[in-house]
Amino acid sequence: MGGRVPVSAVRTFVDLLAGRRDPAGLAPRDWDGVIGVARSEAMLATLAHRLSDAPLPPTVAALFADQRAAAKVAQAQALWEAEMARRALAPAGIEFVLLKGAAYAAASLSCAAGRQIGDLDILVLASDIRRAENALLNAGWEWVKSDPYDDLYYRQHMHELPPMIHKARDRMIDVHHTILPRTHRTTPDALALIAEAVELSSGFRIFNPAAMVCHCAAHMLADGDLQGGLRNLWDFHCLVLDFLKDDPDFYLTVVEEAWIHGLADVVKRGFRLSHRLYGTPLKAYSSPMMLAFDRQWSDDFYIRRLLTRDDWGRMTNPVLEQAFYIRSHWMRMPPMMLAKHLWTKWRKR
Amino acid sequence: MRYSVRIAVGPVQFRIGSDWPDPVAALGRLYASYPQDPDRPADATVRLFAARPWRRWIRPSVHIGGDFVIPDALPLPLAMGLLAAEMGMNLQVALGWRRHMLLHASAVARGGRAVIMSGESGSGKSTLAALLGEGDWRLMGDEFTLIDPAGGDALAFPRAVSLKNEAIAEVAARVDPARLGPLLADTPKGAIRHLIPRADAIAAMHEPARPALILFPRFGGAAAIEPMGEGEAFVRLTEASTNYVALGEAGFAALTRLVRETPAFAISYPDSAAGMALVEQLWADVSR
Numbered sequence: 001m002g003g004r005v006p007v008s009a010v011r012t013f014v015d016l017l018a019g020r021r022d023p024a025g026l027a028p029r030d031w032d033g034v035i036g037v038a039r040s041e042a043m044l045a046t047l048a049h050r051l052s053d054a055p056l057p058p059t060v061a062a063l064f065a066d067q068r069a070a071a072k073v074a075q076a077q078a079l080w081e082a083e084m085a086r087r088a089l090a091p092a093g094i095e096f097v098l099l100k101g102a103a104y105a106a107a108s109l110s111c112a113a114g115r116q117i118g119d120l121d122i123l124v125l126a127s128d129i130r131r132a133e134n135a136l137l138n139a140g141w142e143w144v145k146s147d148p149y150d151d152l153y154y155r156q157h158m159h160e161l162p163p164m165i166h167k168a169r170d171r172m173i174d175v176h177h178t179i180l181p182r183t184h185r186t187t188p189d190a191l192a193l194i195a196e197a198v199e200l201s202s203g204f205r206i207f208n209p210a211a212m213v214c215h216c217a218a219h220m221l222a223d224g225d226l227q228g229g230l231r232n233l234w235d236f237h238c239l240v241l242d243f244l245k246d247d248p249d250f251y252l253t254v255v256e257e258a259w260i261h262g263l264a265d266v267v268k269r270g271f272r273l274s275h276r277l278y279g280t281p282l283k284a285y286s287s288p289m290m291l292a293f294d295r296q297w298s299d300d301f302y303i304r305r306l307l308t309r310d311d312w313g314r315m316t317n318p319v320l321e322q323a324f325y326i327r328s329h330w331m332r333m334p335p336m337m338l339a340k341h342l343w344t345k346w347r348k349r
Numbered sequence: 350m351r352y353s354v355r356i357a358v359g360p361v362q363f364r365i366g367s368d369w370p371d372p373v374a375a376l377g378r379l380y381a382s383y384p385q386d387p388d389r390p391a392d393a394t395v396r397l398f399a400a401r402p403w404r405r406w407i408r409p410s411v412h413i414g415g416d417f418v419i420p421d422a423l424p425l426p427l428a429m430g431l432l433a434a435e436m437g438m439n440l441q442v443a444l445g446w447r448r449h450m451l452l453h454a455s456a457v458a459r460g461g462r463a464v465i466m467s468g469e470s471g472s473g474k475s476t477l478a479a480l481l482g483e484g485d486w487r488l489m490g491d492e493f494t495l496i497d498p499a500g501g502d503a504l505a506f507p508r509a510v511s512l513k514n515e516a517i518a519e520v521a522a523r524v525d526p527a528r529l530g531p532l533l534a535d536t537p538k539g540a541i542r543h544l545i546p547r548a549d550a551i552a553a554m555h556e557p558a559r560p561a562l563i564l565f566p567r568f569g570g571a572a573a574i575e576p577m578g579e580g581e582a583f584v585r586l587t588e589a590s591t592n593y594v595a596l597g598e599a600g601f602a603a604l605t606r607l608v609r610e611t612p613a614f615a616i617s618y619p620d621s622a623a624g625m626a627l628v629e630q631l632w633a634d635v636s637r
Contacts, residue, residue, distance in 0.1 A: 031390030032364060039394070039416040039445075059362065062448070063392050070447040073597035312350050312366050312396055313416070 009033025009311040016047060017234060018278045023054040031060050033311035040313035041230045045071035045114030071114045075105045078117035081171050082106065082204060085122060088139035094132050095205065096122040097197045099176065099215065103206040104235065111238035115231075119163065119172035125194060126177040133161055133175065141166050141173060149344060157183045157333065179215050180223055183333040188218065188261035209243040209250070210257035217270035218263050221302075225321070225328040229306045230277075236270050237278040244281075251283055255291055272299055277306065350396060356380045357389070359495065359506040359554050360449070361442060364391035365434055368399045369409065372430030379431075379509045379530050379543055383551055393445055395437035397430060413437045417444040429536050431543070435511060442493060442506070443591035449495035449504060450596055450603045453589045456489035456503055456558075457481045462636075463503040463558035464628060465494050465611075466566055467589045470538070473568035476516040477624050479544055483523055484625075488550040489558065498596065498603040501610065502557035510544040517542045519621060562635050563613040564628065570617040572627060582613035 007015075013034050015021035026034070038044040048064035049071075056064065082102050089096060098106055101117030124132045141164040145151055154162040160176040178190035193215075197205045207215060216239060220232035243250045251271070258267040272293050274280040285291040305324050308317040315321055329338055350366030352373040357363070358380075367373045396414035399405040410424040411433040417440055425433045443451065454467035455478035464481075466474040475491040482488025489505035496503055509530065512520050517540060521529060530543030563582055577585075586604055587593045593600045612635055618624035 028388040028390055032394075035390060035392070036394045036416070057388075057390060059389055059392070066447040069599075070595060073595065073599070077597065313394060314396070314398075314414075 008307070008309075010037045010307050010309045013037045013041075013043075013047065014230070014277050014307070017043075017050055019050075020279065023051055023056060028057055031057065035060070035063070036311065036313040037309050040309060042116045042228065043114075043231050043234065045116065046111075046231070046234065047114070049113040068114060071116070075112065075115075075117060077171075078102050078120065079105055081120045081166075081169070081173075082122075084139075084166070084169070085120060085136070085173060086204070088135050088141075089124075089132060092131050092135045094124055094128045094135065096124045096132070096175075097194055097205045097207060099123055099179075099207075100219070100235075103204075103212070104239075106200055106202060106204045107206055109239060110242050111235045115235070119174050121174045121176060123176045123179070123190070123194060126190065129161065129175065129177045136164060136173065136175070140168060144172065147348075149348070153341070157181060157337075159184075179218055181332050183337060184222070185331055186218075186222055186262040186266075188214070188263060192260060209239070209247070210254045213239050213243065213254045213270075214258050214261055214263050214267055217258075217267045218261075221266045221269055222263070222331060223328070225325040226302070226305050229302075233270070233274050233277060233306065237274040237280045240271070240274070240280055249285075251291060252285060252289065255289075268293065269296075269299065269302070272296070273302055273306070276303060350398070354380075355385065355387070355389075355391065356438075357383060357385065358438075358508045359490070359504060361446065361506070362386075362389050362392045363395060363438055363441070364393075365395040365397070365437065367397040367411075367430070367434075368405050369397070369411070369427060369430060371427065372397050372411065372434050375431040375531065376434050379545055382545065382548065393438075393441035395434065395441060397433050397437065400424065413440065415441050417441055423537075425536070429533055431530065432533055432536050432538075432541055435508070435543075438508070439492060446495075447592065447595065449497055450593065450600050451591045452494045452496060452586060453492070453591060454494045455491045456494040456505070457486040458489050458503075458505075458558035459486050459632070461556075461558050462561035463489060463494075464562045464564060464632065465503060465560055466564045467586060468566050470513075471568065472566050473516075473618075473621070473624060474566055475510060475512070476519065476568075476621060477566060477628065479510045479512065479516070479520050480523075480621055480625060481628065482510075482547060482550060483520070487553055487558075488546045496560075496603050496607060497557065498599040500557075501560070501603065501606050503560050504557050505550075505554045507546045507550050507554050510546065512542050512544055514539045520544055560607055560611045562631055563608070563611050564631070565613070565615045566624060567615065567617040568624070570619065572619060572623045573617045574627060574631065575615045577613040577615050579608045579613075582608040 038047045045067040048067040099121035101115055102120055104112040144163045144165050151162050159178045159181050160174045163172050163174055165172050179188050193211050196208050198208050199205050216236045247253055258264040275282050282293045305320050308315055310316045351368055352370045353366040354373045354377050355364050394415050397411050398414055400412050404410055409427040411430050412424045413433050413436055415437050454465050455474040456463050456465045457478050468474045478491045488507055490507050491510040493506040494503055528545040533541040616627045
């Protein structure tokens with residue numbers, strides 16, 4: 001057999017993002033799977049931006065142009081929602097830090113191009129959280145969850161208030177007081193994160209570069225089951241490239257920051273994974289501290305989990321998916337509490 | 350997926366995958382006469398799947414998946430696989446399409462000018478469009494009408510018409526039986542039977558038409574015409590659009606222009622013949 005070696009659609013998708021694959025070399029129908037996978041990962045507009053200058057089949061080019069235009073509108077809407085939160089919280093004197101998608105868009109970071117932004121995520125001081133809640137309720141947001149167990153669970157154990165939705169604009173807000181659940185094995189220093197946040201010319205505050213990369217890695221690898229992992233890893237890759245421009249030793253800066261929050265291993269894994277999938281450049285150091293990115297056997301599980309999609313966009317490895325789901329809960333709470341939580345959830349089914 | 354079929358309706362290229370051969374075969378028959386470009390990549394993906402492997406054979410039930418899904422949507426029995434496919438295709442367009450403003454409306458055209466009919470299900474918009482499409486109108490679509498935000502033209506989405514309940518007998522009496530799909534009885538929406546649009550409607554599916562009339566039909570009551578102001582038409586159409594909010598300013602501009610340039614009327618009618626007569630009457634008025 002000669003000719004083309006078949007490459008899975010998700011591999012092709014990752015290779016296109018990484019710039020390892022020439023889009024002109026794809027057969028017309030290869031795009032079916034690439035588009036399907038990109039949609040499943042909520043990254044079609046990201047791919048559309050990445051390939052905005054590439055020669056594409058005309059119908060793909062048209063679809064990608066639609067995606068870029070739609071993402072632009074969606075980002076403007078997401079930033080407007082951030083402005084609405086500012087107007088609700090400012091009179092109470094509550095400052096907040098924008099997190100994730102809204103922060104990337106507010107700072108025009110490279111990963112913001114085409115990035116889907118779901119809920120508005122903001123971080124306030126733990127001491128402000130109740131006042132923030134009241135201010136938002138007074139400004140038209142309301143509770144989404146009516147279940148008392150869920151509500152209490154969020155308040156006692158989570159790093160955020162139960163989600164709220166604005167009754168007129170139908171948009172969700174997640175108000176965080178730290179970046180990982182309270183019961184998580186790792187407890188980042190939220191006060192330091194907020195104190196060292198930077199203010200943009202628009203008046204919005206975002207994490208400083210090192211903290212932003214730490215949060216991105218924590219969100220991706222320490223919280224949750226790697227759903228949306230390819231997108232989070234793409235954020236990580238783009239953030240690192242952006243910040244390396246001003247700080248060639250950004251690796252040291254970010255790992256130092258990560259130590260403060262107990263996230264050093266998580267961040268180093270983020271570097272290794274994004275190097276393997278997206279080709280993020282890595283640099284090892286022996287001074288002023290030892291920093292190495294040697295491949296670890298466990299990384300393979302993450303890579304496999306991130307690439308477990310077929311050409312129809314379906315998850316193909318339920319066992320691995322389940323394993324990462326269990327892992328996310330295992331990190332998130334101590335064993336006895338986990339048992340009680342699962343028991344309660346199971347009884348309510 | 351085990352079985353699949355590719356269908357292009359208006360500007361949208363679908364691929365539909367299925368765990369069973371039947372829904373794909375039924376779709377293939379309904380859309381056999383539509384133009385096909387096997388090299389064109391799919392814009393939208395629909396998956397019809399069994400939630401558990403054994404449910405492929407034991408009490409088979411069809412879950413609707415794809416690029417966009419409705420969480421907690423109930424599966425349909427395999428006998429209604431064709432309806433599942435139709436719902437899956439509608440869902441992808443309603444939630445995923447961004448090139449045009451989508452109106453949940455039927456449309457017919459004559460001489461390059463379109464009558465757009467918007468209404469809830471049960472208003473008779475599909476039946477009216479189907480019946481007009483058998484006369485000297487070109488059927489543009491029974492479910493979605495697409496508005497080009499740049500130029501304001503209406504674009505066709507002539508999928509197989511979904512006839513429901515009483516409309517089935519009414520239309521079946523007038524068309525070649527070869528143009529009708531299988532009867533799907535006792536679906537959640539009642540009895541359903543698909544009608545393949547006329548060949549001229551399929552051949553013209555890429556030709557835009559200028560909106561000339563917006564109607565809000567209501568089946569039942571005496572025949573009546575009520576002119577509708579721009580404001581009310583605007584609000585009603587925002588509710589009939591699945592992507593108005595997502596399009597942002599472009600959607601606002603397109604819809605404002607549509608209601609400013611196109612006269613709108615609410616009509617009620619006791620039967621299809623009366624409804625068609627009202628459409629012709631209003632058409633004659635705006636064409637003068």
